[in-house]
Amino acid sequence: MTIGIAVIQALNHLFPKPQHPFNLRNDGKKTYAQWQFEMGEKTIAYFLERFHAAEMFRGKTVLDMGCGAGGKSLYYASLGAKKVVGTDIVASYRAEAEQLARQLGYRGVFSFVAGDACHLPLPDGTFDTIIMNDFMEHVSRPQAALLEAMRLLAPGGRIYLNFPPYYHPFGAHLSDAIYIPWVHLLFREQTLIEAYRDMTAHLPDGEARMALRTSVDDEGKAYFSYINRMTIRTFHTLLQELHLSPLYYREVPLRPYLAPLARSPLREMFVKMVVCVLEKPAGTEKVDVAEAKSFRASDLENAG
Numbered sequence: 001m002t003i004g005i006a007v008i009q010a011l012n013h014l015f016p017k018p019q020h021p022f023n024l025r026n027d028g029k030k031t032y033a034q035w036q037f038e039m040g041e042k043t044i045a046y047f048l049e050r051f052h053a054a055e056m057f058r059g060k061t062v063l064d065m066g067c068g069a070g071g072k073s074l075y076y077a078s079l080g081a082k083k084v085v086g087t088d089i090v091a092s093y094r095a096e097a098e099q100l101a102r103q104l105g106y107r108g109v110f111s112f113v114a115g116d117a118c119h120l121p122l123p124d125g126t127f128d129t130i131i132m133n134d135f136m137e138h139v140s141r142p143q144a145a146l147l148e149a150m151r152l153l154a155p156g157g158r159i160y161l162n163f164p165p166y167y168h169p170f171g172a173h174l175s176d177a178i179y180i181p182w183v184h185l186l187f188r189e190q191t192l193i194e195a196y197r198d199m200t201a202h203l204p205d206g207e208a209r210m211a212l213r214t215s216v217d218d219e220g221k222a223y224f225s226y227i228n229r230m231t232i233r234t235f236h237t238l239l240q241e242l243h244l245s246p247l248y249y250r251e252v253p254l255r256p257y258l259a260p261l262a263r264s265p266l267r268e269m270f271v272k273m274v275v276c277v278l279e280k281p282a283g284t285e286k287v288d289v290a291e292a293k294s295f296r297a298s299d300l301e302n303a304g
Contacts, residue, residue, distance in 0.1 A: 015179040061154075117145045176209065
């Protein structure tokens with residue numbers, strides 16, 4: 001064990017263990033899909049400050065990009081959506097999503113599509129509402145994903161998008177095992193990977209967590225592939241490159257009393273959530289997804 005790993009493990013005991021769906025599932029308290037359904041209102045809470053749930057969902061055809069186990073998709077169905085399609089690159093989530101859909105009586109309303117969010121097997125202009133909740137920080141090619149969403153959006157439809165920026169206290173998305181805020185700013189990636197592996201090795205789903213969080217590059221070196229290091233600055237650049245002007249935009253501070261810092265040059269560290277609503281103008285022609293630039297995680301890091 002390296003000194004860095006030992007320090008992370010020692011510091012970890014100083015911070016409270018946050019509630020995380022992976023741990024709730026292991027403890028037999030609830031499935032990932034059930035947790036998502038119960039948390040459904042929180043996934044749209046920032047939009048409800050400006051928009052009504054009825055205008056977002058009632059009678060709408062909805063796409064939930066990055067739906068995970070589909071629980072939040074089913075929550076949107078409960079708000080009166082005509083049809084909800086949940087899509088995720090992790091195909092193994094399908095069974096859990098469909099099981100909860102049957103239990104809740106939404107099997108005829110909900111369907112799960114496994115696939116790359118940048119190339120979905122769905123027709124142009126299919127959806128009135130597209131939800132990108134905690135999605136933009138994960139997708140490997142965010143610009144291509146935004147273009148794909150615009151292709152799938154019906155004229156007059158809206159994309160409701162929110163994400164925690166990379167320099168958020170838990171922007172590394174390791175809080176199921178590592179509870180230290182801003183840990184990704186304090187330690188090298190390789191140290192974090194080894195610490196995370198060591199701290200989840202005893203868990204029944206430890207190997208699955210590592211497979212979800214990490215990949216191996218051409219040189220055989222592990223890296224975090226679960227996140228793309230999306231920053232506020234990078235997101236603004238993407239919008240500018242795609243000539244997208246938000247209908248609504250807000251940066252939510254970590255705490256109300258930290259609002260001045262969330263507006264300062266250090267804002268990347270003190271913004272809890274970026275909230276953005278995009279609307280496709282009526283009469284918009286088909287978007288050419290082939291023109292999307294292929295972004296790598298290194299590109300995002302350099303841009304941010």
